[in-house]
Amino acid sequence: MAAKSQSNDPKTKSPGSVTFSKAATQGQWGRACCSLTAPLADIATGRARLSDIWAKTPPVTTKAAQIYVAWVTFQVLLYMLLPDICHKFLPGYVGGVQEGAMTPAGIVHKYEINGLQAWLITHLLWFVNSYLLACFSPTVIFDNWIPLLWCANILGYAVSTFAMIKGYFFPTDARDCKFTGSFFYNYMMGIEFNPRIGKWFDFKLFFNGRPGIIAWTLINLSFAAKQRELYGHVTNSMVLVNVLQAIYVLDFFWNETWYLKTIDICHDHFGWYLGWGDCVWLPYLYTLQGLYLVYHPVQLPTRYSLGVLLLGLLGYYIFRMANHQKDLFRRTDGRCLIWGRKPKVIECSFTSADEQKHRSKLLVSGFWGVARHFNYTGDLMGSLAYCLACGGGHLLPYFYIIYMAILLTHRCLRDEHRCANKYGRDWERYTAAVPYRLLPGIF
Numbered sequence: 001m002a003a004k005s006q007s008n009d010p011k012t013k014s015p016g017s018v019t020f021s022k023a024a025t026q027g028q029w030g031r032a033c034c035s036l037t038a039p040l041a042d043i044a045t046g047r048a049r050l051s052d053i054w055a056k057t058p059p060v061t062t063k064a065a066q067i068y069v070a071w072v073t074f075q076v077l078l079y080m081l082l083p084d085i086c087h088k089f090l091p092g093y094v095g096g097v098q099e100g101a102m103t104p105a106g107i108v109h110k111y112e113i114n115g116l117q118a119w120l121i122t123h124l125l126w127f128v129n130s131y132l133l134a135c136f137s138p139t140v141i142f143d144n145w146i147p148l149l150w151c152a153n154i155l156g157y158a159v160s161t162f163a164m165i166k167g168y169f170f171p172t173d174a175r176d177c178k179f180t181g182s183f184f185y186n187y188m189m190g191i192e193f194n195p196r197i198g199k200w201f202d203f204k205l206f207f208n209g210r211p212g213i214i215a216w217t218l219i220n221l222s223f224a225a226k227q228r229e230l231y232g233h234v235t236n237s238m239v240l241v242n243v244l245q246a247i248y249v250l251d252f253f254w255n256e257t258w259y260l261k262t263i264d265i266c267h268d269h270f271g272w273y274l275g276w277g278d279c280v281w282l283p284y285l286y287t288l289q290g291l292y293l294v295y296h297p298v299q300l301p302t303r304y305s306l307g308v309l310l311l312g313l314l315g316y317y318i319f320r321m322a323n324h325q326k327d328l329f330r331r332t333d334g335r336c337l338i339w340g341r342k343p344k345v346i347e348c349s350f351t352s353a354d355e356q357k358h359r360s361k362l363l364v365s366g367f368w369g370v371a372r373h374f375n376y377t378g379d380l381m382g383s384l385a386y387c388l389a390c391g392g393g394h395l396l397p398y399f400y401i402i403y404m405a406i407l408l409t410h411r412c413l414r415d416e417h418r419c420a421n422k423y424g425r426d427w428e429r430y431t432a433a434v435p436y437r438l439l440p441g442i443f
Ligand code: NDP
Pocket: 261, 262, 263, 264, 319, 323, 326, 360, 361, 362, 363, 364, 368, 372, 373, 375, 376, 379, 411, 415, 419, 422
């Protein structure tokens, strides 16, 4: 089994055949060589039992619990107590108190948009600690990775369960609750649309952004620090993963106000899918590339790494511009220029739950004339770049692109089903004008 074949010798060999320091190996059964198949094969062939895996799984530790509680508390304080000041001096940044989209019950919530500020403060403190104060090691996240996973799960299940109870007994707004008759479905997909505590603590905005997305870049930094500790240097693949994902994360916080208009906030209810997903799935699976590179420190040829960088930046450009074009179009009610021209528009109408008729517009120019979800295509190109940065040695770091392809294809179909119901014949006119979803000529 993986753990038995490992050495505690801190010396390193050539990339790809590395032995690990004690810190890297302790209690890391089944993942020290990123092997998922070896433990399964051991169970299948009777060489190990599930109880053996359980016995070797690192338990939750007091240290991990302290780190996690301190981390979440710090993020809650940044979210609740520090009104945004970034929008006062950063040109073009929209922060502070902003309005979300209208909910199905016709409510427009206000949000304190201060995610960029929280990200900056958190990362500033991280660097001050790493280079000046040394209160804790920058490898702390990696070193407590599995014990922290327990803590993240406890929070993920606690918040999903709380959201369920709150939905039944004291919802923020009963008119925006959805009960399906299936207890399991209610738990998974959520009852409340925008659960809140008090006026400002919004579950969706907090859990997606703070324990989820702020953690993403910190985790990557911790993995880079671990690489340096183990091998004396950080590989170009690790730098690529850190840089490309940091651009994506920073983009999210720069555009946090825009995020209020995306499907997560506008259409999904808050249950296990978002609560557990933000606490566990996002920080643990979106960061698999960095984790893999700690164990397999790939040094990429310069041309290959430039190719990956270009793919990542092009994907990001398409993702950002497509989202920007729709946002601009909707904000100006079509009175804007897209690719230097007046945009082509499909006028449409829909009826809301209260039988009111509304008018809306669909953009047929720019990236929205190339394919109906070209923003997803850009996202997928960026996701592929993160995976390619890990070379071709193992399937594990490619989990992200496989997952994103499934997620965004499913999301695309889900969204189109909703739009077809909402706009009826007008949506058919749009699909006739722009026949492909993600890739012109293919899908
Ligand atoms: P979109 O931003 O694509 O929004 C879809 C909505 O936009 C539709 O429901 C419709 O809403 C409106 N719309 C659709 N077509 C048009 C058009 N031609 N003109 C104007 N409005 C239109 O979807 P998401 O919120 O899912 O995604 C936002 C971004 O977040 C994407 O770039 C995606 O890649 C990214 N993302 C990333 C994830 C990750 O885990 N990394 C997860 C999910 C998303 P309406 O009812 O208002 O008409």
